[in-house]
Amino acid sequence: MEQESEWEPKLLGFLCRWCSYAGADLAGTSRKKYPANIKIIKVPCSGRVDPLFILKALRMGYDGVLVSGCHPGDCHYQTGNYRARRRIVITKKFLEYMGVDPRRFQASWVSASEGVKFTEVATEVTKELSEIGANQLFVDGK
Amino acid sequence: MATSSKINKGDLGELLKKWSEEFTVFVPQQEDGKAILAQWDGTDTSFLEGYRNTVKPSKANFFPPMEEMFRFQKDSEGHHIEPTVSDKHKQLIFGIRPCDAKSLAILDMTFKDLYEDPYYLPKRNNTILVGLGCLRPYDSCFCTSLGINPAESTDVDVMLTDIGDQFLVEPISEAGKELVAKASQLEKATKADEAKAKEVKEASYQKVTRKIDTGGIKDKLLASFNNQDFWESIAAKCISCGICTFACPTCYCFDINDELVKKQGARFRSWDSCAFPIYTKMPMENPRVEKWRRVRQKVCHKFEFYPMNFDTIACTGCGRCIRFCLVNWDITQTLDKLPV
Amino acid sequence: MEQKLRDGAKTLLEEGKVDYIIGFEPGSLKFTTTPLITKNKDDVDRLVINPFIKNNLSVFLTELKGRVGIVAKGCDSRSIVSLIQDKQVARENIVIMGIPCPGIIDLKKVELLLGRDRDEVDDITRDGDKVVITVEGKKTEFPTTKLLFDNCLSCESPTPQEYDVLLDETSPLVTDSAASREKIKTLEAMPQEQRWEFWKEKFDHCIRCYACRNVCPACFCKRCFVEESQPQWVLPVPRWQDNLIFQVIRNIHVAGRCTDCGECERVCPVNIPLRSLTKRMYEIVDELFQYKSGMDKEAPPLMSHYEQEEAEGLIR
Numbered sequence: 001m002e003q004e005s006e007w008e009p010k011l012l013g014f015l016c017r018w019c020s021y022a023g024a025d026l027a028g029t030s031r032k033k034y035p036a037n038i039k040i041i042k043v044p045c046s047g048r049v050d051p052l053f054i055l056k057a058l059r060m061g062y063d064g065v066l067v068s069g070c071h072p073g074d075c076h077y078q079t080g081n082y083r084a085r086r087r088i089v090i091t092k093k094f095l096e097y098m099g100v101d102p103r104r105f106q107a108s109w110v111s112a113s114e115g116v117k118f119t120e121v122a123t124e125v126t127k128e129l130s131e132i133g134a135n136q137l138f139v140d141g142k
Numbered sequence: 143m144a145t146s147s148k149i150n151k152g153d154l155g156e157l158l159k160k161w162s163e164e165f166t167v168f169v170p171q172q173e174d175g176k177a178i179l180a181q182w183d184g185t186d187t188s189f190l191e192g193y194r195n196t197v198k199p200s201k202a203n204f205f206p207p208m209e210e211m212f213r214f215q216k217d218s219e220g221h222h223i224e225p226t227v228s229d230k231h232k233q234l235i236f237g238i239r240p241c242d243a244k245s246l247a248i249l250d251m252t253f254k255d256l257y258e259d260p261y262y263l264p265k266r267n268n269t270i271l272v273g274l275g276c277l278r279p280y281d282s283c284f285c286t287s288l289g290i291n292p293a294e295s296t297d298v299d300v301m302l303t304d305i306g307d308q309f310l311v312e313p314i315s316e317a318g319k320e321l322v323a324k325a326s327q328l329e330k331a332t333k334a335d336e337a338k339a340k341e342v343k344e345a346s347y348q349k350v351t352r353k354i355d356t357g358g359i360k361d362k363l364l365a366s367f368n369n370q371d372f373w374e375s376i377a378a379k380c381i382s383c384g385i386c387t388f389a390c391p392t393c394y395c396f397d398i399n400d401e402l403v404k405k406q407g408a409r410f411r412s413w414d415s416c417a418f419p420i421y422t423k424m425p426m427e428n429p430r431v432e433k434w435r436r437v438r439q440k441v442c443h444k445f446e447f448y449p450m451n452f453d454t455i456a457c458t459g460c461g462r463c464i465r466f467c468l469v470n471w472d473i474t475q476t477l478d479k480l481p482v
Numbered sequence: 483m484e485q486k487l488r489d490g491a492k493t494l495l496e497e498g499k500v501d502y503i504i505g506f507e508p509g510s511l512k513f514t515t516t517p518l519i520t521k522n523k524d525d526v527d528r529l530v531i532n533p534f535i536k537n538n539l540s541v542f543l544t545e546l547k548g549r550v551g552i553v554a555k556g557c558d559s560r561s562i563v564s565l566i567q568d569k570q571v572a573r574e575n576i577v578i579m580g581i582p583c584p585g586i587i588d589l590k591k592v593e594l595l596l597g598r599d600r601d602e603v604d605d606i607t608r609d610g611d612k613v614v615i616t617v618e619g620k621k622t623e624f625p626t627t628k629l630l631f632d633n634c635l636s637c638e639s640p641t642p643q644e645y646d647v648l649l650d651e652t653s654p655l656v657t658d659s660a661a662s663r664e665k666i667k668t669l670e671a672m673p674q675e676q677r678w679e680f681w682k683e684k685f686d687h688c689i690r691c692y693a694c695r696n697v698c699p700a701c702f703c704k705r706c707f708v709e710e711s712q713p714q715w716v717l718p719v720p721r722w723q724d725n726l727i728f729q730v731i732r733n734i735h736v737a738g739r740c741t742d743c744g745e746c747e748r749v750c751p752v753n754i755p756l757r758s759l760t761k762r763m764y765e766i767v768d769e770l771f772q773y774k775s776g777m778d779k780e781a782p783p784l785m786s787h788y789e790q791e792e793a794e795g796l797i798r
Contacts, residue, residue: 051735052731059723079788083788085788085792085797086785088796088797089796090766091734093770094766095730097670097766098681099672099675099676099680108798109798124798138723174594175594194599197751198752207689207690278602379542381696381697383695383696384693388751399714399719410719412690412717412719414718418692420705465511468537468693468745469516470514470515472516
């Protein structure tokens with residue numbers, strides 16, 4: 001049977017190694033389903049994420065970016081996610097001002113035991129991205 | 143053999159339309175009070191009001207800020223390289239000033255020296271320059287000190303001079319003569335017209351008040367080369383931003399970068415600047431880490447090294463570096479202060 | 483005021499309290515001043531104070547080695563405070579000669595209003611809330627607010643926040659905050675796609691001269707992210723995509739350190755309205771964290787501080 005090539009959103013996820021990545025792993029071992037649109041990059045801490053990564057991902061054609069880390073107060077490195085929070089929030093607001101749909105860059109706090117939450121986040125974000133449509137932000141010649 | 147003709151200013155639109163049939167015509171369009179060389183929109187000739195000189199130098203039409211050199215890809219059959227084909231369409235640049243026209247002649251020396259640049263030269267050979275003499279040189283202009291007359295040029299194909307309600311049209315090169323011969327909107331110029339043009343040219347020459355003394359400048363610079371104190375004081379306020387080199391019509395340094403995405407990509411060249419701290423950075427060392435060395439090299443390149451290689455000062459006195467510099471660093475002041 | 487400055491600067495050099503003096507001297511073009519950086523006490527007689535002292539001199543602080551006596555307007559002193567917060571400059575190594583600033587005249591606005599270039603203007607004199615401009619002998623008056631730089635119009639600290647010497651009494655500054663953020667207001671009213679298209683078009687003109695970055699006191703990184711080639715985040719090639727990314731990231735990187743001095747917009751050779759980005763970032767930082775850059779030298783820098791609870795509504 002031939003597969004219809006329908007556009008599927010591409011989501012890039014930066015997951016912190018101690019909480020969110022473990023949470024995603026738990027979702028897997030618990031056989032919880034979530035859309036395969038997300039590609040995950042493991043970072044040691046959400047504080048590792050430079051806004052540059054987000055812009056670069058959008059530039060490369062990803063339809064959305066998700067940054068996920070430990071809950072505030074639970075960071076393995078004590079303060080990494082606090083720093084990430086400040087950066088994420090100003091990046092979100094600034095990109096929205098520039099004209100990027102705010103749903104393209106999202107963030108979440110997912111702990112190592114929240115496998116279910118991770119599946120919910122991944123599903124919701126993917127759904128929102130399918131609603132917005134493909135990322136044409138950096139496409140030439142319009 | 144009177145070869146000059148004239149054209150009514152009102153008929154300029156017609157002439158440009160005629161030329162547009164054969165060439166892509168570029169004119170200095172007004173945008174927010176600044177002139178930018180852009181393709182003529184086909185009707186409006188009001189761009190001449192208030193036109194003094196363009197923001198980006200005319201080198202941008204031949205040596206653009208960003209240029210694709212070739213594309214490459216790898217597939218099952220091996221590696222393929224596809225050279226970028228340059229636009230074969232002929233260009234006509236209308237309203238170029240004598241300083242910018244001279245700058246192209248200076249750039250030619252580099253791009254033809256030993257290796258003929260395959261990106262710059264085809265564009266250059268495909269372009270006709272229609273010059274327009276300055277009536278209102280800036281106070282930052284100093285072309286006259288470099289042997290350039292703001293209202294006359296031998297580096298253009300046709301030269302226009304504003305004589306009131308009309309332009310005097312003088313063909314300079316063979317291509318210029320051909321161009322003029324084909325234009326029906328021109329009429330023969332009278333002796334009075336030519337005299338008026340001569341007056342206008344003299345007046346423009348006098349209006350350039352900024353001067354530098356280029357006598358023995360090569361030797362003065364050679365003598366002060368190791369004078370670190372002097373160069374440090376000169377370079378103190380520079381912030382190494384590179385605007386002067388980007389705005390300069392005779393600067394030609396470029397960087398080459400490859401961009402690769404999966405198995406295909408392209409090679410680009412783009413404007414680079416000797417003012418950038420990493421310009422001379424190499425794996426082992428950076429000979430121009432200190433700012434004063436970079437400033438010294440910029441001045442010496444233009445007034446000492448280029449004359450050593452090509453017998454020409456690589457500066458046309460257009461004054462853009464002075465106008466654009468964020469801290470008002472002024473090359474004329476630097477040359478003035480050179481220890482004798 | 484000028485004489486007080488010159489005497490003060492000379493004394494500082496003579497008494498060996500500083501190694502350098504940074505101030506303004508007359509430039510080589512009309513209505514222009516240029517930075518004067520000198521160790522020589524005789525040069526100090528050239529220092530001036532006038533409505534055209536537009537440069538933010540704190541940009542030189544991170545490269546000069548030694549103690550510096552610096553002339554600072556209100557906005558400049560905030561940049562200095564920001565540098566002190568970031569530990570790029572030690573407070574004891576600088577002597578700040580503060581100038582309460584009544585606003586700086588934007589020559590671009592003058593040129594647009596008159597339809598003339600600055601070298602064809604005879605004289606520009608400020609007289610309180612009016613500016614008298616003489617062209618070919620004829621005088622015209624303009625309200626000062628029409629000619630000041632946009633960032634002057636929303637200045638929150640005309641008197642320097644931090645100073646060692648104050649060169650004059652605090653002077654009144656006529657502000658027009660609405661006018662200062664007019665361009666931003668227009669952008670915010672545009673629908674999303676139109677805003678992106680607007681910036682796309684603007685950044686098409688960018689030639690990556692890095693004037694905006696080099697003139698910014700907050701951009702003091704020894705190696706900027708655009709100069710990285712391993713990995714290569716943005717190519718040096720001036721494509722609008724890379725130009726846009728450069729500017730967006732630059733703004734995010736200087737968030738909390740940008741004091742809206744307006745230099746980036748002033749120096750851009752292709753007139754990209756950069757303040758519409760920097761001022762908006764300044765506002766975002768204020769809205770989210772109630773933080774205004776450069777006001778308090780004891781405060782921790784914005785991005786290295788955090789509160790237990792803040793900005794939660796934006797994260798799942």
